[in-house]
Amino acid sequence: MKSTQITIEEASSLAERPLLEIRDLDVSFKTGSGEFNAVSGAHLTIMQGETVAIVGESGSGKSTTALAAIGLLPPNGRVSRGQILLDGEDIAHVHERRMIELRGNTIGMVPQDPMSNLNPVWKIGYQVKETLRANGKPDGPADVAKALAEAGLPDSARRAKQYPHEFSGGMRQRALIAIGLSCQPRLLIADEPTSALDVTVQRQILDHLETMTSELGTSVLLITHDLGLAAERADRVVVMYRGNVVESGPSLELLRNPQHPYTKRLVASAPSLASRRIQVAKERGIESEELLAPSEAVVEKHLPADVLQVENLTKVFKLRSGLGRGTDFTAVDDVSFSVQRGTTTAIVGESGSGKSTVAQMVLSLLAPTSGRIVFDGVDTSTLTPKQLFAFRRRVQPIFQDPYGSLDPMYNIYRTIEEPLRTHKIGDRTTREIKVRELLDQVALPQSTMQRYPNELSGGQRQRVAVARALALDPEVIICDEAVSALDVLVQAQVLNLLAELQSNLGLTYLFITHDLAVVRQIADHVCVMEKGKLVETGTTDDVFESPEMDYTKALLNAIPGGKLMLPPEVA
Amino acid sequence: MKSNRQIEHFVAPVDETPLLPTDTLRVEAAPLSLWADAWRKLRRRPLFIISSVMILLIITVALFPGLFTQTPPNQNCLLANSEAGPTAGHPLGFTFQGCDVYSRIIHGTQASLSTGVLSVLCVLVIGVTFGALAGYYGGWIDAVLARLGDIFFALPILLGALVITQLPFFRENKSVWTVVLVISMLAWPQMARITRGAVIEVRHADFVTAARALGVSKFGALARHVLPNAIAPVIVLATLELGVFIVLEATLSFLGVGMPESIMSWGHDISAAQTSIRTNPMILIYPAIALSVTVLSFIMLGDAVRDALDPKSRQR
Numbered sequence: 001m002k003s004t005q006i007t008i009e010e011a012s013s014l015a016e017r018p019l020l021e022i023r024d025l026d027v028s029f030k031t032g033s034g035e036f037n038a039v040s041g042a043h044l045t046i047m048q049g050e051t052v053a054i055v056g057e058s059g060s061g062k063s064t065t066a067l068a069a070i071g072l073l074p075p076n077g078r079v080s081r082g083q084i085l086l087d088g089e090d091i092a093h094v095h096e097r098r099m100i101e102l103r104g105n106t107i108g109m110v111p112q113d114p115m116s117n118l119n120p121v122w123k124i125g126y127q128v129k130e131t132l133r134a135n136g137k138p139d140g141p142a143d144v145a146k147a148l149a150e151a152g153l154p155d156s157a158r159r160a161k162q163y164p165h166e167f168s169g170g171m172r173q174r175a176l177i178a179i180g181l182s183c184q185p186r187l188l189i190a191d192e193p194t195s196a197l198d199v200t201v202q203r204q205i206l207d208h209l210e211t212m213t214s215e216l217g218t219s220v221l222l223i224t225h226d227l228g229l230a231a232e233r234a235d236r237v238v239v240m241y242r243g244n245v246v247e248s249g250p251s252l253e254l255l256r257n258p259q260h261p262y263t264k265r266l267v268a269s270a271p272s273l274a275s276r277r278i279q280v281a282k283e284r285g286i287e288s289e290e291l292l293a294p295s296e297a298v299v300e301k302h303l304p305a306d307v308l309q310v311e312n313l314t315k316v317f318k319l320r321s322g323l324g325r326g327t328d329f330t331a332v333d334d335v336s337f338s339v340q341r342g343t344t345t346a347i348v349g350e351s352g353s354g355k356s357t358v359a360q361m362v363l364s365l366l367a368p369t370s371g372r373i374v375f376d377g378v379d380t381s382t383l384t385p386k387q388l389f390a391f392r393r394r395v396q397p398i399f400q401d402p403y404g405s406l407d408p409m410y411n412i413y414r415t416i417e418e419p420l421r422t423h424k425i426g427d428r429t430t431r432e433i434k435v436r437e438l439l440d441q442v443a444l445p446q447s448t449m450q451r452y453p454n455e456l457s458g459g460q461r462q463r464v465a466v467a468r469a470l471a472l473d474p475e476v477i478i479c480d481e482a483v484s485a486l487d488v489l490v491q492a493q494v495l496n497l498l499a500e501l502q503s504n505l506g507l508t509y510l511f512i513t514h515d516l517a518v519v520r521q522i523a524d525h526v527c528v529m530e531k532g533k534l535v536e537t538g539t540t541d542d543v544f545e546s547p548e549m550d551y552t553k554a555l556l557n558a559i560p561g562g563k564l565m566l567p568p569e570v571a
Numbered sequence: 572m573k574s575n576r577q578i579e580h581f582v583a584p585v586d587e588t589p590l591l592p593t594d595t596l597r598v599e600a601a602p603l604s605l606w607a608d609a610w611r612k613l614r615r616r617p618l619f620i621i622s623s624v625m626i627l628l629i630i631t632v633a634l635f636p637g638l639f640t641q642t643p644p645n646q647n648c649l650l651a652n653s654e655a656g657p658t659a660g661h662p663l664g665f666t667f668q669g670c671d672v673y674s675r676i677i678h679g680t681q682a683s684l685s686t687g688v689l690s691v692l693c694v695l696v697i698g699v700t701f702g703a704l705a706g707y708y709g710g711w712i713d714a715v716l717a718r719l720g721d722i723f724f725a726l727p728i729l730l731g732a733l734v735i736t737q738l739p740f741f742r743e744n745k746s747v748w749t750v751v752l753v754i755s756m757l758a759w760p761q762m763a764r765i766t767r768g769a770v771i772e773v774r775h776a777d778f779v780t781a782a783r784a785l786g787v788s789k790f791g792a793l794a795r796h797v798l799p800n801a802i803a804p805v806i807v808l809a810t811l812e813l814g815v816f817i818v819l820e821a822t823l824s825f826l827g828v829g830m831p832e833s834i835m836s837w838g839h840d841i842s843a844a845q846t847s848i849r850t851n852p853m854i855l856i857y858p859a860i861a862l863s864v865t866v867l868s869f870i871m872l873g874d875a876v877r878d879a880l881d882p883k884s885r886q887r
Binding site: 242248399401406 | 578579580581582583585587588590591593776777778780781782783784785786787791796799800
């Protein structure tokens with residue numbers, strides 16, 4: 001009797017003691033302008049075998065908290081207050097030697113970017129071996145192959161002899177997971193492990209990670225900006241905002257019953273949880289019949305309903321493979337679709353599906369190999385240079401990378417004014433008035449004019465890009481992954497802005513994206529592309545509710561958090 | 572292994588982290604362009620301050636030698652003073668020909684500096700044009716210009732200069748311009764290569780595509796977007812090369828194939844001082860110091876500018 005009691009007590013005390021406990025953690029950074037707290041008063045608890053997710057926008061301190069836990073803060077950062085208890089031992093201020101002992105063995109890490117976190121000059125197998133050896137584990141070729149096989153790399157003995165550049169993004173991430181888990185750590189820190197990957201690959205990797213860690217009983221600290229993904233994968237979710245933990249709790253509870261206003265905001269704008277299109281007009285109280293009827297301008301001018309028609313579009317690239325020889329690569333294969341005026345058509349596909357090539361051809365930046373693009377009744381390939389110049393006024397792009405799409409040498413005023421100047425519209429004064437109007441339209445203060453792109457956040461830059469695209473009063477805007485690089489809240493903000501501009505200005509969008517969740521929010525029609533071919537088209541509702549092709553189904557299933565049941569008032 | 576463990580639902584008090592509007596613009600800092608940012612970094616660097624003070628001084632000397640010495644460098648040379656030490660009014664003594672060393676150094680600055688500056692300007696014009704065209708348009712333009720550059724690149728610069736200056740045209744028309752011409756003929760490929768690389772890096776940037784989609788012509792995009800973004804490494808190289816070219820001019824003059832005898836040049840002075848090296852080595856050392864200090868100033872400036880323009884240190 002007595003002995004069983006003790007074991008129960010022991011067991012319960014074991015279960016009670018968290019594997020990682022962070023108490024009142026402050027992390028401060030020294031910068032040129034003094035010391036500031038990146039994390040203040042953070043606290044979180046991870047039990048053995050539990051998965052905890054930290055959710056927050058960039059700059060919220062989520063990665064800093066995780067880096068503090070593994071003792072890898074940048075040289076100008078330090079833990080200025082609080083404790084990090086790993087299995088009862090405070091590791092916030094222990095000697096570097098002890099941290100080296102713990103890393104790999106007790107705490108493993110899967111870094112964010114699979115493209116830059118493998119050393120390109122060493123074979124994959126060597127990099128796994130290095131980790132095993134550093135932690136005193138057997139490191140023969142068989143052990144390396146086993147570690148890689150466990151991370152889900154098929155044919156791992158051969159793969160171990162390959163270099164990182166021979167791997168795809170998903171395979172690299174598997175290799176990194178193999179490295180992270182090779183020494184069977186008790187805690188695995190995964191910092192945005194799949195944000196650089198296609199959704200279907202993301203799902204596979206996360207599924208695999210989940211199986212592996214639950215087999216080994218490893219605890220996982222998952223860092224992500226995607227609340228849907230966090231809720232789906234974690235037992236417990238910690239929401240961080242401006243360096244503070246604002247809310248934490250069981251993931252579903254947090255999702256269904258968010259308390260803190262920031263969490264509410266996150267839940268409301270998480271794209272993966274949204275289930276319908278942003279309706280600007282309705283919110284403003286305009287009757288829906290008016291919305292459905294074609295707007296007056298369209299009726300008056302008798303413009304064709306299809307502003308853009310793409311017919312049998314094909315693009316073949318010649319790949320050079322040695323002297324004189326060349327192989328053909330068909331990036332876009334016989335694609336046809338049409339875009340109705342005033343609506344949003346989304347082209348969805350994973351990387352390499354040819355969707356961006358379609359966008360380039362629609363913009364007349366790339367000549368199609370065969371097929372036609374008809375804009376407003378005119379084949380764009382027959383345009384004279386002068387007509388092409390006029391066409392540019394009517395079709396404008398917004399690109400993915402908010403850091404790359406604005407010239408760093410141009411201030412915001414010059415950036416937005418450039419299209420006006422190029423097309424010789426107005427004089428100095430009228431152009432300045434127009435720029436001010438445009439900034440108002442994208443909800444940026446007029447004082448932004450004198451600033452340079454490097455001073456703005458990603459979302460602000462993207463809004464500048466929107467303003468530049470709008471400067472010429474275009475009819476069609478091609479958004480190439482326009483919101484993919486943004487935090488969810490900022491993404492929602494930009495999507496709302498785009499929807500609002502559409503209803504105010506009657507814009508037509510061609511929206512290129514890999515993210516079906518975003519499609520649901522913004523698009524009326526969807527074209528799904530796979531390997532250069534169009535596999536499914538239809539209205540957004542039809543495609544989401546009854547997808548016909550397996551590929552579309554796979555894409556839909558891969559939306560993180562898509563299957564979580566939410567009360568309708570939240571979703 | 573999902574346990575039945577209870578997880579408490581924690582909510583921080585709202586007033587601890589009040590909610591800000593999403594993505595607000597920070598307006599406290601002053602707007603900064605690349606150049607303003609670089610300037611802000613530069614003016615705090617001792618390396619930059621020292622080198623720019625030195626360069627300003629050198630430029631003043633070159634423009635107004637009369638401010639620093641009243642002694643004419645070539646007239647009033649008395650053989651009686653040959654290799655004599657410093658006397659009142661002649662702080663650095665006299666050359667073998669009995670001319671004032673200090674005055675010759677002061678008057679020689681102009682030749683060195685103007686050769687350096689003019690050569691760099693020529694190299695910039697040729698190198699940037701060729702490099703930008705090659706990098707931006709690619710294809711056969713790139714192939715032709717790259718091979719042309721390789722031909723000049725393969726010539727050792729000093730050997731090439733010696734050969735070219737022996738051509739009758741150069742031998743008969745010795746002047747600052749022939750030296751500049753020789754240097755720029757041989758030195759442009761390096762500038763072209765650097766420009767080409769920088770242009771290739773920028774030409775596929777989204778902002779270039781965006782400008783093209785706005786209706787900016789292909790060449791317009793090169794001039795207005797690609798070049799301004801590729802110019803930083805070019806400026807760094809130009810500052811460094813300025814020093815190198817000054818040395819090159821001195822070397823050519825030392826070897827007797829550079830400046831004509833009528834133009835005062837440190838290279839000439841060093842060459843002429845060889846005869847006096849045993850009796851009064853200072854005659855050789857003074858112009859050598861002037862040359863070293865000038866070159867060092869430009870190289871230090873180049874280093875400081877490179878650090879300031881380093882894209883990695885740019886804030887985002």
